[in-house]
Amino acid sequence: MAYADRNTSGSRVVSIVIVSIIVALFAWGFVNGLTFKYIKKVTEKLNTFDVVEPPPPPPDKPPPPPPEQPQLQTPPVVSPPPIVRVTAPPPPVVSVAVPPPALVITPRAAAPAPVPVAAPPAPRVSQAAGLKGNPAEYFDADSYPSDALAAEASGRVIATLTVGTDGRVTDCVIVTSSGNASLDRTTCAISKRRIRFSPAKDESGNPITSTYRLPVRWTLPQ
Template sequence: MAYADQQTSGNRIVAIILVGLIHVVVGYIFISGLAIEAVKKVAERVTTIDIEEPPPPEPEDEPPPPEQQQQQAPPPPVAPPPPISVAVNPPPIQTRPTIPPPAPPALVVPPPAPPAPPSQARGATTRDERRWAARIQENYPSRALREEIQGTVGVRVSVTPDGRVGTCQVTASSGSSILDEAACAGMQRYARFNPALDDAGNPTSGSYNTRITYRLN
């Protein structure tokens, strides 16, 4: 019994759906038909109106040219007034003074430079040579006296600005180192000099060469 009721309710639903679809289709056809008829009625009411442009106006007749007036007689000739001569002052003459050319610049010759003073430079010279030479001889090395050694020693000494011996160098040996050493020692101890001078006459360093002879009496 339940199975029969379910089948009956299913058939009803299908029938309802079909009926709804039929109504939709009929409504669509009805609406479409009404729209078409409305469009046709509107189209019948619209009428075509042709607008004709008015023809252009015809050109009016030009007025006839005015008649040429009769030529009038020319007026009598009138003599022109005589010309009036007006004396015009001549333009003033402008004179420009002649400007002499500028004088050449004077040559300024500088005065000649004063002559340079004579040079006062000189080398070192001995002072009281005999006295200090005798003292060197008096200090004859004792060993050289015992061995009776004698000879001559050449020396070169540097002279300071105060006239004393700075350094001593043997330039010619006597053959004995005793005499060579004694000669330099005596020069540094006893020798005195007039110092060397530069160009301006100021004392400066110099040098001096000499020979010392050791001889037994």
């Protein structure tokens, strides 16, 4: 048993030494192999590395052309027109015709104007015209003109009546107006239509034409 243990221990030591040597060799080879491989790989990488140059920058754009300046056209030099000397024509000779002497016309003496024949003198009134009846009856309320009533017009009228040889009124002239034309017209109209006179007479007793002054007062009816 003791021999067997000694053999087993010796074999174990040898095995350990061999294994250690093998591990050391393996480690050395591994390290050296890796280093060589690494160096070779780095060298290959360095040999096959291509440097790519960057693309050239794009060419600069040409600057825009300057704006066209308007060309100022120099106006053509125009020479002034030549001075034309105009000779004024001589003034025309105006002949003035001398008028013939004026004819002096001597008017004939006018014939003497006829001497007016004096009218025979009016016959002297021996008897004045006499009013027949009461004039107040002719200028009553029924005779008041409607437009004067509407205007509430009133007043006094004085009329000069011409009385013919037959005693009728042939003419009427308003001497004093009432201020209302309708009252004035109605006074003359009633005088000619209604009033009658005894005609005036001359010294021989013959009827003659005469005048009569008639006052009329128009008062609004109550």
